[in-house]
Each structure stands twice: as C-alpha cells, then as structure tokens.
C-alpha cells in the first residue's frame with residue numbers, strides 16, 4: 001500500500017467542474033489581476049478569520065514583505081521570531097534591511113517560547129515587531145505575547161501561513177493581534193493553483209498603506225506616494241480559493257478526525273511512549289479548531305531511521321525543518337552558533353511529519369501506525 005504525504009488530486013478532483021467554471025468566468029471577464037473576484041475573496045477571508053481588513057497578494061512571503069514595508073520597518077530595526085520556521089519568516093525581515101532576532105521555541109508546541117521572548121525584549125533595543133508563527137496549524141501562546149507587545153509598545157504580527165482556520169481563545173489565527181498573513185501555496189490547508197497569499201490587519205491607516213504598497217504604492221493611478229512593489233494576486237487564483245474556502249471547515253474537521261485517529265491508534269499500540277505527539281494547548285477554549293493539522297508532526301530521537309523505514313514501506317513523510325534558521329549559511333553574519341537555540345535544534349533533528357489530509361483513509365492510517373509499530377518493535 002502506498003501512503004503519500006499528501007495527495008492533492010483527491011481534494012481538487014471533486015471540485016474540478018466548479019473550479020473550471022470559476023476560471024472560465026475570469027477569462028470571460030478579462031479582469032485577470034485584482035478586481036471583483038479578488039475583492040470577494042478578501043471579504044470572505046476577512047470574515048472567516050475575523051479581521052477587519054484583508055488584501056490578496058502574490059504569496060505568503062509577499063504578504064509578510066508588504067506588511068513589514070507598510071509598517072516602515074527597515075535598516076537599524078530588529079524583529080523577533082523563532083529559528084524553527086519556514087525560511088520566509090526571517091527572510092522577509094532581512095529583505096527589508098532589518099535584523100532578525102531569534103528566540104527559541106517551546107518544545108511542546110514548536111511555537112515561540114514566551115519566557116525566551118520576554119528575555120529578548122528585556123535585552124534588545126530597537127525591536128520593531130514580534131512575529132510568532134502558528135506552526136503546523138497550532139496557534140502560538142498569544143495571550144502573553146499580545147500582552148508583551150502592548151507592554152513594550154511593539155506590534156505583534158502573526159505568521160499564520162500554515163494556520164488559516166485555527167482557533168485560539170482570543171480569536172482566529174492571523175486575526176488575533178495587529179496583523180497577520182496566510183499562504184495559499186498549493187500544499188497548504190487552503191491551497192491555490194499556484195502562488196498566492198493574504199495579509200490581514202486591524203488598523204485602517206495600515207490597511208490603506210498595504211493596499212497601495214501591494215501595487216507599487218500607487219494611489220491614485222500613476223501617482224506614487226510610497227515605493228511599493230508588484231505583490232498583486234491573480235483573479236484566477238482568487239476564484240479557485242473562493243470555491244475551496246467553502247470546503248475549509250469540512251477539511252479542517254477531516255484533518256482533526258485523522259489526527260484523533262492517529263492519537264488513538266498510537267495509544268492503543270503503546271507507541272505514545274515512543275513518539276512525542278502534537279499537543280492541543282487550546283482544547284479547553286470551547287472552540288473547535290484548536291489545531292488544524294496542516295501537518296501532523298511527531299518526534300523521536302530515531303527520526304532518520306524511522307523515516308527510512310516508512311519510505312521502504314511506501315509511506316511518505318517530511319522533515320520540517322532540517323536546519324534551524326540561525327544555522328543557515330545566509331544568516332551567518334547574524335553571529336549565531338550551534339547551541340544557541342537548543343530546542344529548535346533538537347526539533348530539527350527529531351521531528352517528522354506524517355501523512356495527514358482530509359481524504360486519507362483509515363486503511364492508509366493503519367498502514368502508517370502498524371509500520372511505526374514494526375519499526376519500534378525491533379528496537
């Protein structure tokens with residue numbers, strides 16, 4: 001039996017006719033960039049996550065970039081985030097000329113450690129933003145993070161690239177603090193048919209700047225108040241996303257059901273003593289989507305051998321992320337060393353994402369859990 005890490009065909013096939021009709025409507029309209037379909041999607045996403053303003057952009061990366069530009073963050077400024085995230089989170093900080101200041105993660109959630117954040121805020125001068133990442137679809141500990149942001153007068157910007165639809169007691173991922181963003185990269189829980197993203201925020205003045213900067217800072221046409229860029233979203237991507245957004249609650253429920261199945265099977269097989277399973281820190285909040293399982297990540301010191309075993313058994317898996325950002329070649333000049341962020345480094349060595357998607361069958365999940373049992377029985 002083959003169990004891919006993700007099979008997008010199963011998600012897209014049932015929607016094919018509706019999606020093609022949406023694309024055809026865009027072709028008929030000849031409004032390929034921004035326009036009414038994009039505006040509809042922006043309204044729908046704003047409502048979905050609970051943010052007053054939303055702007056469709058060319059990718060999750062560009063969403064962060066345009067937001068940092070709109071906040072005027074640049075040379076001489078510092079921005080705090082974690083080194084255990086996708087490259088773009090820190091890459092954008094450097095691209096606007098600011099300096100990423102890394103702090104370690106909480107090993108249980110893989111999200112920013114609040115004590116480490118507080119220590120960094122006490123130590124560092126010139127911090128202009130805090131970027132918690134809602135990694136794998138689980139919200140960071142936003143209550144103390146937002147409180148720290150207020151105490152120090154620093155905006156909190158949520159990297160919710162992997163977390164559209166995740167719920168925290170304070171609100172929907174991306175829309176809890178001043179601003180945030182989502183990625184619609186095809187493999188995300190809401191995936192376009194190409195690159196796309198969305199930036200959301202609360203302040204109307206910030207919203208106006210983001211809107212202009214996404215289109216060369218142009219307002220009105222051919223008059224440029226600011227130097228922006230081309231961060232526009234295509235109408236074809238927006239039309240695909242508009243249709244898929246209607247399915248997102250069901251897909252999140254499907255992911256959560258599969259996570260629950262893994263959890264029950266791992267417990268039944270005694271594998272919860274061998275593997276560290278994902279936690280759901282907000283499960284007492286009365287909300288549903290505490291964790292939307294964009295990824296289902298387990299950890300074990302035997303990660304590489306387990307991955308090889310699963311591969312031989314036809315089971316896909318992935319390592320998010322094998323090298324923390326503070327140890328990446330391009331960030332050498334920041335002066336970090338191995339050992340600076342032990343929890344991020346340990347997570348990079350031990351974590352493994354298992355197949356999870358709404359169409360994953362029980363038989364496939366049994367294959368995954370039984371092969372993991374086989375692997376540990378020989379240790």
Ligand SMILES: Cc1ncc(COP(=O)(O)O)c(C=O)c1O
Nearest residue numbers: 059060061086088161183184185
């Ligand atoms: C945590 C995180 N931040 C930012 C991004 C960037 O999004 P995109 O690939 O749409 O540019 C991603 C997507 O891979 C991500 O996972």
